[in-house]
Amino acid sequence: MKERLKPGPKTDKPLNIPIKTRIDKETNAELDYCQTKLNVNRSEAIRQAIHHLYRDLTK
16 A cells, blocks of 8 residues: 655655643734734744744854
8 A cells, every 4th residue: 555645845854843832912912923924824933933042042
């Protein structure tokens, strides 16, 4: 039997580590604003924020 392939683009960095967190209403509103302005989903907005923070800290 043929192996079933998942839909979507193939990636060199699979996104297979889930993170769950609790945030307040203000932080949620800020996240919503960022994702709207960047035209990305919540997960991508959080990933971008983490990369930005990491770059700033390792300068």
